[in-house]
Amino acid sequence: MNQAVERPIILTGDRPTGQLxxxxxxxxxxxxxxxxxxxxxxxLLADTQALTDNADNPEKVQxxxxxxxxxxxxxxxxxxxxxxCIQSCLPALFELTSYYMNFVxxxxxxxxxTIKSEIQMRGFERDIPAGFLCYPVxxxxxxxxxxxxxxxVGEDQIPMIEQTNEVVRRVNRQIGQNILPECQALLSNVGRxxxxxxxxKMSKSLGNTIVLNATDKDIxxxxxxxxxxxxxxxxxxxxxxEGNVVFTYLDAFDPNKEEVAELKAHYRRGGxxxxxxxxxxxxxxxxxxxxxxxxxxxxxxxxxxxxxxLRDGTDKCRQITQxxxxxxxxxxxxxxx
Amino acid sequence: MNQAVERPIILTGDRPTGQLxxxxxxxxxxxxxxxxxxxxxxxLLADTQALTDNADNPEKVQxxxxxxxxxxxxxxxxxxxxxxCIQSCLPALFELTSYYMNFVxxxxxxxxxTIKSEIQMRGFERDIPAGFLCYPVxxxxxxxxxxxxxxxVGEDQIPMIEQTNEVVRRVNRQIGQNILPECQALLSNVGRxxxxxxxxKMSKSLGNTIVLNATDKDIxxxxxxxxxxxxxxxxxxxxxxEGNVVFTYLDAFDPNKEEVAELKAHYRRGGxxxxxxxxxxxxxxxxxxxxxxxxxxxxxxxxxxxxxxLRDGTDKCRQITQxxxxxxxxxxxxxxx
Numbered sequence: 001m002n003q004a005v006e007r008p009i010i011l012t013g014d015r016p017t018g019q020l021x022x023x024x025x026x027x028x029x030x031x032x033x034x035x036x037x038x039x040x041x042x043x044l045l046a047d048t049q050a051l052t053d054n055a056d057n058p059e060k061v062q063x064x065x066x067x068x069x070x071x072x073x074x075x076x077x078x079x080x081x082x083x084x085c086i087q088s089c090l091p092a093l094f095e096l097t098s099y100y101m102n103f104v105x106x107x108x109x110x111x112x113x114t115i116k117s118e119i120q121m122r123g124f125e126r127d128i129p130a131g132f133l134c135y136p137v138x139x140x141x142x143x144x145x146x147x148x149x150x151x152x153v154g155e156d157q158i159p160m161i162e163q164t165n166e167v168v169r170r171v172n173r174q175i176g177q178n179i180l181p182e183c184q185a186l187l188s189n190v191g192r193x194x195x196x197x198x199x200x201k202m203s204k205s206l207g208n209t210i211v212l213n214a215t216d217k218d219i220x221x222x223x224x225x226x227x228x229x230x231x232x233x234x235x236x237x238x239x240x241x242e243g244n245v246v247f248t249y250l251d252a253f254d255p256n257k258e259e260v261a262e263l264k265a266h267y268r269r270g271g272x273x274x275x276x277x278x279x280x281x282x283x284x285x286x287x288x289x290x291x292x293x294x295x296x297x298x299x300x301x302x303x304x305x306x307x308x309x310l311r312d313g314t315d316k317c318r319q320i321t322q323x324x325x326x327x328x329x330x331x332x333x334x335x336x337x
Numbered sequence: 338m339n340q341a342v343e344r345p346i347i348l349t350g351d352r353p354t355g356q357l358x359x360x361x362x363x364x365x366x367x368x369x370x371x372x373x374x375x376x377x378x379x380x381l382l383a384d385t386q387a388l389t390d391n392a393d394n395p396e397k398v399q400x401x402x403x404x405x406x407x408x409x410x411x412x413x414x415x416x417x418x419x420x421x422c423i424q425s426c427l428p429a430l431f432e433l434t435s436y437y438m439n440f441v442x443x444x445x446x447x448x449x450x451t452i453k454s455e456i457q458m459r460g461f462e463r464d465i466p467a468g469f470l471c472y473p474v475x476x477x478x479x480x481x482x483x484x485x486x487x488x489x490v491g492e493d494q495i496p497m498i499e500q501t502n503e504v505v506r507r508v509n510r511q512i513g514q515n516i517l518p519e520c521q522a523l524l525s526n527v528g529r530x531x532x533x534x535x536x537x538k539m540s541k542s543l544g545n546t547i548v549l550n551a552t553d554k555d556i557x558x559x560x561x562x563x564x565x566x567x568x569x570x571x572x573x574x575x576x577x578x579e580g581n582v583v584f585t586y587l588d589a590f591d592p593n594k595e596e597v598a599e600l601k602a603h604y605r606r607g608g609x610x611x612x613x614x615x616x617x618x619x620x621x622x623x624x625x626x627x628x629x630x631x632x633x634x635x636x637x638x639x640x641x642x643x644x645x646x647l648r649d650g651t652d653k654c655r656q657i658t659q660x661x662x663x664x665x666x667x668x669x670x671x672x673x674x
Binding site for chain 2: 052062065104107129130132137327329334335336
């Protein structure tokens, strides 16, 4: 087990606000399955964070904890290698957040570009909930509670990593000891997958996602509706590959990169119909999703197993995060019984 | 014990940033001793809150937990009637704070007059720590965790009560059930005691306080230095009672109101020297403080007893506050193991 202790610690996870889909698979799930052998990986189901902008719909968040856990297990996250836990069940995270909030100014939070753009996106403006403004602090608590040194994020989340490291340095300076490690962003080399309608944002409410338990019929329907090159009217015409979602998906999921390159060349010079390319993508997606869907359906019939995985993982993480909290409290000279 | 359960619940307490003094005695301690028979009273040593503007000096906060506990016990707070607890040792308070932060906007916190004036007083301006901005939310967590319906406050703290009741209504509305009770301010009928130098603010750093274990010598010195009527030069001159600290203190502490009224009349018409009035006050204060000082010195020699009181009280409050958290989490539909 000593070997396990020395593996670099990764913290990552998801807000449980909906079932995961192919976008998550391409952007993070696949990587996580790959990382779990070489790293000590923790997956946080961030229900508390999800509540910062879903306070009026907690049922949705609770329901999706199980859905997302099913997605994790279905794609191959192995609970013996990766620890899955539920944020709201880790009291130490709340305490660390409180202490860290004394080391971060309101002005600093308001300058956070991620917060700025999310405020705009969600239309909060002046009515931003305090919990939402402060969620970079809560993220710093999550990351440091696990003493994670590697945090997989999108480029837009880099300010969160910077904020975390600022907190780390301030707390360590106050304590006079490097109790908390700084962390590094692990940037995904995959761009964000567009919705099958070509919209940059993929979301359940837009109805442009392919979920991880999509049936063959769902897949066929989605691929048929997929956005291609609107100027590619006749098969013999040259077609455009850039912005053509079918090719974007083939790039993301077709294991045979060479054949995809050939198809692209053919499409560009003309003579390759959308129907042919779509057929290929449909087959690729069916092959990818079938085992995930089957595993997911099996797991969904065994709720006790899923609950056990969540309970065991959360129990383990409760101890880990409590240990960090104890160190921080002792370091800050707080009263302890 | 049923009778005890039905007594109205009071939450009050202090930031442990220094020994308590006569200002606290007149403004709150005396009342608390009176209330403990008719109410279920909880005294919170608000060390976490004290850290929101003392993050760089946690040792001061920790040290003063014991000092303030000694002050409580010395003035007659009876741990069998009043439960004393330490805020940082009650994890449920942190969790409740986090959930409530989703129901309070940043704009609302910035409009809070108490926060506004404290920001100004402390010179924070734009560099206000997030924890400080959010401390009304943390107070709402404190009050509601105990389901307190009565909160003794100064007039300047009324916005805090309003903020708490706003949170209560929003959380209850979200839950669809009145889990949290609204609370009422119990206003002190005693004005704020000035420092013995006549300054409105009494503080250790200004050196104008009389602590609760002041020696006879300390008392004599303070009373001699006490601000009176600067225009009352000769004994036979009429003197002014308003703003004359000696009379303010007599009003606050002399048990014989009639004699004080007579002294005031005499002083006003002339013929009563400052020395005579100060002698009386000195005697009054010596009589008041002597038993408190003796009891405090005794208790200070028995740190195990004080620690036991704090531990037992905190253990009891950990259960009470956890119970409320459980109800709120269940009400909000949060995941629970």
